[in-house]
Structure formats: structure tokens, C-alpha cells
Amino acid sequence: MIEQKLEEILLEVQKPGRYIGGELNSIVKDKKNIEVRFAFCFPDVYEVGMSHIGMKILYSLFNTKPYIWCERVFAPWIDMEQKMRERNISLFALESGDSVCDFDFIGFTIQYELCYTNLLNMLDLAGIPIRSRDRTGLRQIVVAGGPCTYNPEPLADFIDIFFVGEGEESGLEVIELYREFKKQNKKREEFLLAASQISGIYVPSLYEIFYNENGEISACIPKGDAPRNIKKRIINDLNHAYYPENFVVPMIDIVHNRAVAEIFRGCIRGCRFCQAGFVYRPVREKLPEVINKQCQNLCSSTGYDEISLSSLSSSDYTKIEPLLDILTKWAQSENVGISMPSLRVDGFSNRFMEKLKVVKKCGLTFAPEAGTQRLRDAINKNVSEQELLKTCNTAFSGGWSLVKLYFMIGLPTESKSDIEGIADLAQKVVDAYYSNSNRQKSRAVRVTVSVSCFIPKPFTPFQWEAQNSIDQLEQKQKWLRDAIKSKSRNIKFNWHDAKTSFLEGVFSGGDRKLCEVLEKAQQSGCRFDGWSEHFNFSKWMDIFNQCAVDPNFYNTRRRDFYEILPWEHIDGGIKRSFFRQECERAYKSETTVNCREACSACGAAVFGGGICHGDC
Amino acid sequence: METVRVWFRKRGKVKFISHLDVQRCVLRAVKCTKIPVWYTQGFNPHVFITFALPLPLGVEGERESFDIKLLEPQNLESIANAMNRWLPKGLEISSVGNPMMSPNLVRYACFSIKIFPQKTEQCPNLNELQKSIEDVFSHPNLMVEKETKSGNKQIDLKKEIKSHSFIHCKEFSKLTAIMPAGNERNISPNLLIKALKKFFFFPFSYSIVRTGLFTEKMEAFY
Known part of the structure; x- marks a missing residue:
């Protein structure tokens, strides 16, 4: 019956291919043999969610267990949601078409703060009570993982279980525990309590938060046996860790439609604004042979003709040249291209470029992040102007003429001259092109300057910093626009909306008082906030008002080093004292060496693996 | 090769x-x-x-x-x-x-279109459904707007459809239509649905299957 109703609405919505399932390598199991059903939800559209590597790994991993059936669920686009609500169609999983409300686990991966309303809306569309306290019985366990769970507090009232860190091991442990408890007919509360004993598991309902009169947190008290601190889980040995032999191959085009090989996790750099650079520590590399085998498996089971080598900073991979050597050996003859996102300025040598040329030639992207050396030192982005220009010259001689530069504005210690420095740097890149005699003469250079707004993120040295106000950010954007106008016409300027960055800042630094705001936002129809056409800032401000919550408390306020932060009970392995020391060094424009040059004793060695123990 | x-x-x-x-x-x-x-x-x-x-x-x-x-x-x-x-x-x-043939020779496509009246108050009985469909085709013309790159155009489906036939069953009616297809002229079956929506007094669902391609002389493409 659902099938018939679905057919009818699919004829009327945009891109119906998002909702049909049946892709190559999607996994359909016989329900008779299944003890635990897991709905893996991505709170954004199909094209975005299907591009996410973490979901692919966990989907395949969970399905290796015969008793688990893990299926995929994505947020229906606005038009589809409307039709579904009109016709009373519940949110369904792509593999079985069954309603998500019938699942044992509803698992979300949370990649960015602006998808929080989508998460709540998906629960609502599935007919599942959005607050954890309203769900009963040993079923509909709502779990979440991903980078946003390092500050899980704004979602604390909705999620039963958070996975902190990498979920491969803890995911299976929690599912196994559930299977046992279900067999024994145990209660939901008993299960949650037992789950909280698993390392890397945070059950927010087992913690009570107390506040001071000024709104800051005075204490976070665990109930019963729940652990005081929740330490992130990581996989130490990536060479022997599970990696999928195939990917579900989408029929419609998606954002990243290619095979992806993870070459390492973590980052040796310690850019002070970057959460990923700290929460994924320590660096753990895979061996070239392991990566090569995984690439071959993926290509032969998907038919993809492109492999992307994925990591936080590809050129920091110690064995990049041997890897490219073995990959190109077969990739070329099989017409498979290799692409490398996340290149760093200093990692781009002549020899390296020769290899890349064999593979795929796309635009070059560099992230100097700041316009002046002083500010780059303050944020510990150890890239010099000289290096950047040298790299550009290498690239220009090699036939490239398209350069993208990423910057941030609103960084701590920033002044007007730092902003103008961005325009100057872009101009220097243009000048370098025209003074390079080996450039491709017939083509004009194109330099794209993309500017985002700094947001203080938990678990970074800048976690105590204040975010610039919207007015300040817009002022800085205007300065930059004016500065760029006076430069070459070959420079193109893109910038992020200050209002969305503001909201992102609120939630990334938020606490449990924001749960009510989120609930109200979902009820008032906020969704796809990360999509500019659906982001309604004034509606959000009204909701903050109605809930008597001041958003500025969370982002534009500089926090004292002694304040108890909302995420204080989560332990990412990096010491608080290290973050503070790094923050203080920033104000002295002092850089810190990367993990490969020397250990700065951040605390990540506690995990017992990776670069901290000489493993790469 | x-x-x-x-x-x-x-x-x-x-x-x-x-x-x-x-x-x-x-x-x-x-x-x-x-x-x-x-x-x-x-x-x-x-x-x-x-x-x-x-x-x-x-x-x-x-x-x-x-x-x-x-x-x-x-x-x-x-x-x-x-x-x-x-x-x-x-x-x-x-x-x-x-x-055996070049795709350039294709001139027609055959579509089999099932029409299911939706179970609403206006839902027609078998006779009404039959009559509605036959009425549509007994009109001297069947004008429908076609969206093209160079603006919208009115076309007369009556002139386009080479031949058609119906079968009426309990749950649905099946309409078979042969329409221009190929690299010279293409008429989408969705235009026919658009025309039916304009003429029918009741809401309906439908499914369309293209069953084959034909040459100018109605030889099957193979």
C-alpha cells in the first residue's frame, strides 16, 4: 500500500531517484534472520549523505553481522516532506521501505551543527517522540556519532546514546549489548545504564547539569554508575581495521561520486582553530599496500573510474610517493583517475606534481587561512608567503592556471591590516603567474579567494575565544571586498554568510539550555538551515527570544579559562592545559611544531598508538 | 572490433x-x-x-x-x-x-498507459471511466501545451498520435498509443497524461511503459 502511495508522489517531486533504493551493493536481508534493525540516518539530502565515508564504513561493517540489518535513511527534501506529510507516509528506510519507527536503533551521524533541526525533523517524520524521555520500551534507541558529538549538549535531551570518537568498535559493542538485553526482556533504562559502562559511550540522561546565576555551568554530576568522564574511542591499527570492499553505488549523481580511500586519520598540524586537527589525534597511517588493495577492491566492485585519497592533509602522508607509484601502475591502464583533496602548500614539490599530472588535473586549492604572517603564526598555520608563491610557481610552470585560496576572518588577534593582507596575497599570486615565463601563455590566471568566518570550536586552543558579531564580520567582509576591488580583475571573491556562521557558533559552543530552542525551531518549520535558500535567521532570533535564551552568551562572549565548559565531561585525550598553553602562545604569535618534528605533549599519547608511539 | x-x-x-x-x-x-x-x-x-x-x-x-x-x-x-x-x-x-538497424531509422514508439482512478468521492465507475477515455479521443482535436526551449507551444495530440486502442478492466483502463519518437520528432507520453488531466473530472494515478520502437513503416526496431 505504501508502495502505491509512494509511486504517486514520486512522480511529483524533484529528483525522485533519491527515494527509491535498490542501488548496486545495497544490502537487503531476510527479516526472519534479523535480531537488530539499525536505521543509519544522515540528516541531509541523499546526495550529501551518500558522499560521506563514515556512513559507508559503518553501514558495511554492521551488515557483516548476520543478525544486524543496517539500512540507510536520508532527509527528504522540502517538497518530498510536504507530500509525505499530506499522505501520511512515515519516514522510511531505503533498503526495506519500512518505517523508521519500527527500528531498534535510529542512528545519526552529525557532521555539522546546522543539521540539528533536520535530525529532529526526521524523528518527527518517522513518528518517533523527539525527546528521549518520551520514548519507552526497549526499542527506538536514538544514537548519534560524528564530530559534533564532541559537544553533544545541545542535543542532550533528544539522543539516548552518543558515540564519542570513532564508532567502529563501540558501535558493535552497543548493538551486541542490546541484542543480549532484548533476549532477556530487560528494560530500556537498564540497557542505557549498561551501555554507559562501555568506553566511548555517553548517555546524556544519566548526567545532571547545574548552573550558576550567570548561566555558566557549576557542575555536571553523573547519576548512579555512569562514568565521570567519557573518553573518546579510536582505532589504533588502521592497517587491520575493517574497511568496506564495496560501496553502495548511487544511481543519481551525488556530491562526491567516486571511490574513497582513507589514507590516514588525524593530522600532524595543530592549527589552533581546527577541531578536526585535535579530536582525531593521534595521526595513524595506513600502509600503501593496504590502501592499494582497498582501492582495487572498491574499483572492481563499483565500476567507479575515480579514486579520491582522503585525509585531513594528503601531502602529510609519509609514503605518498610510493603510494602514487603503485596506484598509477594499474590505474592508468584501467582508465581510473586519482584525485587528492586537502593538499598543503608546502607539500607540493616538483616531483609530486609529476605524479599528480599522471592522475587527474583539477584546480589547485590552498588554505593559507590568514593574510599576514603574524596572524598565520598566531593560528599556527605554518605556511609562509614565500612557500605559497613558490608552490604556485611550480604549479604555474606545470600548466595550472586556476588557484583557490581559503581564508578565515574574525580570527583572534586579527586587525584591519590582516584583512587587507588577504587581498595583497591574492594579488601576489596573480603577479607570480604573469612573471612566470613557463606559464601557459594563452590562458589568464584565475584566483578565487574564499572566505569563511571563524567559529570557536570545542577541543581547540580557541575554545574560550569570542566569535565576532555579525556586524563585525560584515564590516570585515566589506573591507576585504573593497581591498580586492582595487586589485587585479582576475581575483574572484566568495564569502560565507555571517548569519549562518553566527548560528553555527551558538550551537558549537552551546549547552543543554539550547534543546528547547531546537525543539521549537523544528516545530516552527526550520530545516535545511545549512542551505541558504531555507535558512531563516529572523525566525531563529524570534525563537531564541521566545525561549528567553541569549544566543550571544554562547558565541560572542569570551570565556574565562576557569569556566566549566559544556563539554568538560567529554575527554578527547588532549589536555586542557595544552589547549590553554596553545591559546596563550597564539597571543604571542608563537608557533608550535608539528607532531612529526617533535612531540608537544598534548596528551594524545594516552591512546597508545599512532605517531605518538613512533608508528608513522 | x-x-x-x-x-x-x-x-x-x-x-x-x-x-x-x-x-x-x-x-x-x-x-x-x-x-x-x-x-x-x-x-x-x-x-x-x-x-x-x-x-x-x-x-x-x-x-x-x-x-x-x-x-x-x-x-x-x-x-x-x-x-x-x-x-x-x-x-x-x-x-x-x-x-540490424540504425537507431536513426526510429520514427515511432509504442506506450502502454494504465489509468487508475483514485478512490475519491468523484471516483468513476467502470462505464464512466470507459466513456471518459473514449470521449477524450472522440474530440476533433486534443490541444496541449508543450514546453520547449524556445517557449511554450500548443500542439494537437490528435494529429500526433498515430494510433491508439483501449482495454478496460475492473481496476484500471489500459491505453495503448503509438506516438512519434526518434531524432526527428518526439512526443512525450507525459503530454498525453497532461491532456487527460485536463479533460477528466476525477483524479487518477497512472503508469507508463514504453513497449517498443518502430520505423516509418512500423517495422519493429531491432
Whole structure:
């Protein structure tokens, strides 16, 4: 019956291919043999969610267990949601078409703060009570993982279980525990309590938060046996860790439609604004042979003709040249291209470029992040102007003429001259092109300057910093626009909306008082906030008002080093004292060496693996 | 080098993917089978493939085809089996053969359209349904607006439809229509649905299947 109703609405919505399932390598199991059903939800559209590597790994991993059936669920686009609500169609999983409300686990991966309303809306569309306290019985366990769970507090009232860190091991442990408890007919509360004993598991309902009169947190008290601190889980040995032999191959085009090989996790750099650079520590590399085998498996089971080598900073991979050597050996003859996102300025040598040329030639992207050396030192982005220009010259001689530069504005210690420095740097890149005699003469250079707004993120040295106000950010954007106008016409300027960055800042630094705001936002129809056409800032401000919550408390306020932060009970392995020391060094424009040059004793060695123990 | 014509069906929910999507699925399946096929020799080499005629989004196909070039002689039946392993649900190779006609000769397509009245207050009984459909076709003309790149145009479907017939069953009526198709003139079956929506007094659902392609002389394309 659902099938018939679905057919009818699919004829009327945009891109119906998002909702049909049946892709190559999607996994359909016989329900008779299944003890635990897991709905893996991505709170954004199909094209975005299907591009996410973490979901692919966990989907395949969970399905290796015969008793688990893990299926995929994505947020229906606005038009589809409307039709579904009109016709009373519940949110369904792509593999079985069954309603998500019938699942044992509803698992979300949370990649960015602006998808929080989508998460709540998906629960609502599935007919599942959005607050954890309203769900009963040993079923509909709502779990979440991903980078946003390092500050899980704004979602604390909705999620039963958070996975902190990498979920491969803890995911299976929690599912196994559930299977046992279900067999024994145990209660939901008993299960949650037992789950909280698993390392890397945070059950927010087992913690009570107390506040001071000024709104800051005075204490976070665990109930019963729940652990005081929740330490992130990581996989130490990536060479022997599970990696999928195939990917579900989408029929419609998606954002990243290619095979992806993870070459390492973590980052040796310690850019002070970057959460990923700290929460994924320590660096753990895979061996070239392991990566090569995984690439071959993926290509032969998907038919993809492109492999992307994925990591936080590809050129920091110690064995990049041997890897490219073995990959190109077969990739070329099989017409498979290799692409490398996340290149760093200093990692781009002549020899390296020769290899890349064999593979795929796309635009070059560099992230100097700041316009002046002083500010780059303050944020510990150890890239010099000289290096950047040298790299550009290498690239220009090699036939490239398209350069993208990423910057941030609103960084701590920033002044007007730092902003103008961005325009100057872009101009220097243009000048370098025209003074390079080996450039491709017939083509004009194109330099794209993309500017985002700094947001203080938990678990970074800048976690105590204040975010610039919207007015300040817009002022800085205007300065930059004016500065760029006076430069070459070959420079193109893109910038992020200050209002969305503001909201992102609120939630990334938020606490449990924001749960009510989120609930109200979902009820008032906020969704796809990360999509500019659906982001309604004034509606959000009204909701903050109605809930008597001041958003500025969370982002534009500089926090004292002694304040108890909302995420204080989560332990990412990096010491608080290290973050503070790094923050203080920033104000002295002092850089810190990367993990490969020397250990700065951040605390990540506690995990017992990776670069901290000489493993790469 | 041998050109072969691969016949396939597009049935079920996979009808909701576009022609370009089908093409991508087929190319990847060819790649997975590792059958040696000819690549174009340009700057970006890709598998050489040509489809007889794209199928509109939302329409199923019973007898669709594309041509590829084999570098070495192959057992044609095993090509079909090998490719089916790598295609998504609903896309299915039925046979592989040698092309007997150029796709340029295609002039008509046959569509089988099922019409299901929705269970509302206005839901017609069998006689009313039959009469509504026959009425539509007894009009001297059947004007409908066609959206084209150069603006909207009024066309008379009565003049376009080469022939049509009906079968009426308990739950639905089945309309078979032969309409212009190919690289000279193409009339989408969705235009016919648009016309029916304009004339019917009741809401209905529908499904469309393209059952075959024909030449000027109504010879089946093969």
C-alpha cells in the first residue's frame, strides 16, 4: 500500500531517484534472520549523505553481522516532506521501505551543527517522540556519532546514546549489548545504564547539569554508575581495521561520486582553530599496500573510474610517493583517475606534481587561512608567503592556471591590516603567474579567494575565544571586498554568510539550555538551515527570544579559562592545559611544531598508538 | 572490433532515474565485468556507448537498447549474465545481439498507459471511466501545451498520435498509443497524461511503459 502511495508522489517531486533504493551493493536481508534493525540516518539530502565515508564504513561493517540489518535513511527534501506529510507516509528506510519507527536503533551521524533541526525533523517524520524521555520500551534507541558529538549538549535531551570518537568498535559493542538485553526482556533504562559502562559511550540522561546565576555551568554530576568522564574511542591499527570492499553505488549523481580511500586519520598540524586537527589525534597511517588493495577492491566492485585519497592533509602522508607509484601502475591502464583533496602548500614539490599530472588535473586549492604572517603564526598555520608563491610557481610552470585560496576572518588577534593582507596575497599570486615565463601563455590566471568566518570550536586552543558579531564580520567582509576591488580583475571573491556562521557558533559552543530552542525551531518549520535558500535567521532570533535564551552568551562572549565548559565531561585525550598553553602562545604569535618534528605533549599519547608511539 | 546491441528492461522504481543516470549505471557495470570494450580516444577516454532513444523520467521500458563496441569476440549470452550482476535493481539485460538497424531509422514508439482512478468521492465507475477515455479521443482535436526551449507551444495530440486502442478492466483502463519518437520528432507520453488531466473530472494515478520502437513503416526496431 505504501508502495502505491509512494509511486504517486514520486512522480511529483524533484529528483525522485533519491527515494527509491535498490542501488548496486545495497544490502537487503531476510527479516526472519534479523535480531537488530539499525536505521543509519544522515540528516541531509541523499546526495550529501551518500558522499560521506563514515556512513559507508559503518553501514558495511554492521551488515557483516548476520543478525544486524543496517539500512540507510536520508532527509527528504522540502517538497518530498510536504507530500509525505499530506499522505501520511512515515519516514522510511531505503533498503526495506519500512518505517523508521519500527527500528531498534535510529542512528545519526552529525557532521555539522546546522543539521540539528533536520535530525529532529526526521524523528518527527518517522513518528518517533523527539525527546528521549518520551520514548519507552526497549526499542527506538536514538544514537548519534560524528564530530559534533564532541559537544553533544545541545542535543542532550533528544539522543539516548552518543558515540564519542570513532564508532567502529563501540558501535558493535552497543548493538551486541542490546541484542543480549532484548533476549532477556530487560528494560530500556537498564540497557542505557549498561551501555554507559562501555568506553566511548555517553548517555546524556544519566548526567545532571547545574548552573550558576550567570548561566555558566557549576557542575555536571553523573547519576548512579555512569562514568565521570567519557573518553573518546579510536582505532589504533588502521592497517587491520575493517574497511568496506564495496560501496553502495548511487544511481543519481551525488556530491562526491567516486571511490574513497582513507589514507590516514588525524593530522600532524595543530592549527589552533581546527577541531578536526585535535579530536582525531593521534595521526595513524595506513600502509600503501593496504590502501592499494582497498582501492582495487572498491574499483572492481563499483565500476567507479575515480579514486579520491582522503585525509585531513594528503601531502602529510609519509609514503605518498610510493603510494602514487603503485596506484598509477594499474590505474592508468584501467582508465581510473586519482584525485587528492586537502593538499598543503608546502607539500607540493616538483616531483609530486609529476605524479599528480599522471592522475587527474583539477584546480589547485590552498588554505593559507590568514593574510599576514603574524596572524598565520598566531593560528599556527605554518605556511609562509614565500612557500605559497613558490608552490604556485611550480604549479604555474606545470600548466595550472586556476588557484583557490581559503581564508578565515574574525580570527583572534586579527586587525584591519590582516584583512587587507588577504587581498595583497591574492594579488601576489596573480603577479607570480604573469612573471612566470613557463606559464601557459594563452590562458589568464584565475584566483578565487574564499572566505569563511571563524567559529570557536570545542577541543581547540580557541575554545574560550569570542566569535565576532555579525556586524563585525560584515564590516570585515566589506573591507576585504573593497581591498580586492582595487586589485587585479582576475581575483574572484566568495564569502560565507555571517548569519549562518553566527548560528553555527551558538550551537558549537552551546549547552543543554539550547534543546528547547531546537525543539521549537523544528516545530516552527526550520530545516535545511545549512542551505541558504531555507535558512531563516529572523525566525531563529524570534525563537531564541521566545525561549528567553541569549544566543550571544554562547558565541560572542569570551570565556574565562576557569569556566566549566559544556563539554568538560567529554575527554578527547588532549589536555586542557595544552589547549590553554596553545591559546596563550597564539597571543604571542608563537608557533608550535608539528607532531612529526617533535612531540608537544598534548596528551594524545594516552591512546597508545599512532605517531605518538613512533608508528608513522 | 564488433558492435553489439544490448537489450534491457527498466522496470519498477528504477524508472525514477534519468537517462543520464541509466547511462552511468550501465558504464559502471561494463567496467565491473572487465569485458574489453572500445574507449573513445579523446582527451578524456571513456567507454563508447550509444543508446537508441532516451526514456523519459518516470516511464518504464520493456525493450530498450544501447550499442557498445567489443575489442574481442565474446559469447553474447555471457555478456548479459555478467552485466546483470552489476546493475541496480530494476535494470536488467534481456539479450545481446547484433544490430540490424540504425537507431536513426526510429520514427515511432509504442506506450502502454494504465489509468487508475483514485478512490475519491468523484471516483468513476467502470462505464464512466470507459466513456471518459473514449470521449477524450472522440474530440476533433486534443490541444496541449508543450514546453520547449524556445517557449511554450500548443500542439494537437490528435494529429500526433498515430494510433491508439483501449482495454478496460475492473481496476484500471489500459491505453495503448503509438506516438512519434526518434531524432526527428518526439512526443512525450507525459503530454498525453497532461491532456487527460485536463479533460477528466476525477483524479487518477497512472503508469507508463514504453513497449517498443518502430520505423516509418512500423517495422519493429531491432
